[in-house]
Amino acid sequence: MWGPSSSFDALPQVAAWRHRGARSGFEVAFFEENPWGMRARGTTTATEDGVSWVVDYIVQVDSSWRTRSARITGRSAAGTRVIEVEADGAGGWRIDGAVAPHLQGCLDLDLESSAMTNTFPIHRLRPAPETQVSAPAAYVRADGLSVQRLEQTYYRTGSRRFRYTAPDLGFTCTMTYDAHGLVEDYPGIATRVQ
Numbered sequence: 001m002w003g004p005s006s007s008f009d010a011l012p013q014v015a016a017w018r019h020r021g022a023r024s025g026f027e028v029a030f031f032e033e034n035p036w037g038m039r040a041r042g043t044t045t046a047t048e049d050g051v052s053w054v055v056d057y058i059v060q061v062d063s064s065w066r067t068r069s070a071r072i073t074g075r076s077a078a079g080t081r082v083i084e085v086e087a088d089g090a091g092g093w094r095i096d097g098a099v100a101p102h103l104q105g106c107l108d109l110d111l112e113s114s115a116m117t118n119t120f121p122i123h124r125l126r127p128a129p130e131t132q133v134s135a136p137a138a139y140v141r142a143d144g145l146s147v148q149r150l151e152q153t154y155y156r157t158g159s160r161r162f163r164y165t166a167p168d169l170g171f172t173c174t175m176t177y178d179a180h181g182l183v184e185d186y187p188g189i190a191t192r193v194q
Helices: 114-125
Strands: 014-019 024-034 037-048 051-062 068-075 078-088 093-095 108-111 132-134 136-138 147-150 153-155 161-165 173-178 185-187 190-192
Touching: 051 108, 068 093, 078 136, 108 114, 114 153, 114 173, 114 185
Parallel strands: 108 136
Antiparallel strands: 014 024, 014 190, 024 037, 037 051, 051 068, 068 078, 078 093, 132 153, 136 147, 153 161, 161 173, 173 185, 185 190
16 A cells, blocks of 8 residues: 555556557557656557557656656558657646647647557646545547647555546546556556456
């Protein structure tokens, strides 16, 4: 069991999720510590609403788990798109070099295609039991890689359980995390398989 001031176990070298419910697919992520914090490299392949896509990502977070940069590549029948995301760690963002004022105040990147990115706010905030935290994020859509602001909250209901709410998406579920702070069960989205 981990508490608000405890440490998580070290991240494994690799984690994988089967996506099912909203989409059908698979995600694999590799983790490496570096002098700036932690880098996650991963890929999700899926079909959702009759559209098949692949999203590759490289996300760098700092030692406080704030997103600092990302390179995201999306492929579908419509073609390939690449976006570069930069964050200053204090709530300022740039998308492909252009200032993104609609993301002001966000500290996390949330990829629609990924179960892994829900790890970032839990590591960054480490809320105490029966506590709700707000974690607005720069939300990158899977199909087309558009970036919008997503208001979201995490309410810690148990030692490793969080009620997640994204009002703009009309979505609420209770996620379960493991000792590493990685999502184990994301109802309607994904289940960890490694």
